[in-house]
Amino acid sequence: MTASNPAAGKPLDSADLVNVPRLVTAYFAEKPDPADPLQRVAFGTSGHRGTSLKNSFNENHILATTQALCDHRRETGLTGPLFVGIDTHALAEPALVSAVEVFAANGVDIMIDDRGGYTPTPVISHAILSYNKGRTSGLADGIVITPSHNPPEDGGYKYNPPHGGPADTDVTAKVEKAANAYLEADMKGVARIPYERARKAPSTHLRDYIRPFVADLGNTVDMALVKSSGVKIGIDPLGGAAVHYWRPIIEHYGINAAIVNDVVDPTFRFMTADWDGKIRMDCSSPYAMASLIRMKDRFDVAFANDTDADRHGIVTRTGGLMNPNHYLATAIAYLFEHRPQWRKDAAIGKTIVSSSIIDRVAKKLNRKLVETPVGFKWFVEGLGSGGFGFAGEESAGASFLRRDGSVWTTDKDGVVMGLLAAEILAKTGGPGAIRASCSPA
Secondary structure, three states, X not given: OOOOOOOEOOEOOHHHOOOHHHHHHHHHHOOOOOOOHHHOOOEEOOEEEEEHHHOOOXXXXXXXXHHXXXXXXXXXOOOOOEEEEEOOOOOHHHHHHHHHHHHHHOOOOEEEEOOOOOOOHHHHHHHHHHHHOOOOOOOOEEEEEOOOOOOOOEEEEEEEOOOOOOOOHHHHHHHHHHHHHHHHOOOOOOOOOOXXXXXXXXXXXXXXXXXXXXXXXXXXXOHHHHHHHOOOEEEEOOOOHHHHOHHHHHHHHOOOEEEOOOOOOOOOOOOEEOOOOOOOOOOOOOOOOHHHHHOHHHOOEEEEEOOOOOOEEEEEOOOEEOOHHHHHHHHHHHHHHHOOOXXXXXXXXXXXXXXXXXXXXXXXXXXXXXXXXXXXXXXXXXXXXXXXXXXXXXXXXXXXXXXXXXXXXXXXXXXXXXXXXXXXXXHHOOHHHHHHHHOOO
């Protein structure tokens, strides 16, 4: 990654930060033109994304998309709760208000954070799977309002069906088409009630997302080993949705960890600019991660997550920021040697653009390697069944099974990937030690 802007790796001047009042005003005041392709609802591999400043993420987008999801749930017989997560982007809370108004008007049972806080993508996946375990009806699903690591002016909205992972195109195409039809009809058919009534509706529920997720982490990462080793860990949430999860994790498991920055600021002024001079909470970018990299000698290992905590960036004393593909290979090599309860035929999932170093690791482990197109949705079935022990993509997103070989999440989880680096260090002496085993024989 080569910088093309002199601001790369440095904090931006205040004058260059996003104007949050203007951004939020545009969300409510501006109306998208459905005749303009750039202003329509468009689901990519991670949901609909855009910015209110360009009429690509405004209130009507969220109202229409939420109604389309309510229609989809009704048509497919989904009657369980819908788990709702948001990140710390400025447009997340306005979009939450819009979504709650529509869900309540449609009588959908929704679960929102009981502290009025933020809920990462992997936590929503975990909540869906935990609720649906053993059920065949009344299944839950969820949404996360996030544009991932995108710049502060962006917003995003993604849907996770009952399998807990990203929705496939058969669902997103249907929702997208219906949402755009509502835009074209000037929102006719969209049910909505005022927010004050929606929050008090019997279908709107408060949920403690933090405690169940934190308590369950030890079933996926060997937290007792991390504690007993005393490995010194640095954690940077990059101002994202995991910010209020790390203190409970540290206290629950008694690990030797420090949160280097717990500030939440929708301008993300504490970030250093990415390669092109823009702010992105990209934990795989050495420019966006410059602040944590400078602290590398203070910790045995450090890591960061992006804004919805589905991605990870690992920083070591000796090597600085690890190449994402190298860490994926490191994690695979370690996990398949230290998870004896996993199925003997559990495979490794990787996207087609991920490094061939993973192929070499799979060959050494004598494990089946499954190569997929780009998009984590291709790994959902394998992780859900235990057929994949590990699945990862080149953009520093991955998840893996619980220690007993059962499903943990079917969406990317930057939290367990960060904690796994600490487990590797505690067990073997560090990520670098295992990375050496990834080279060809």
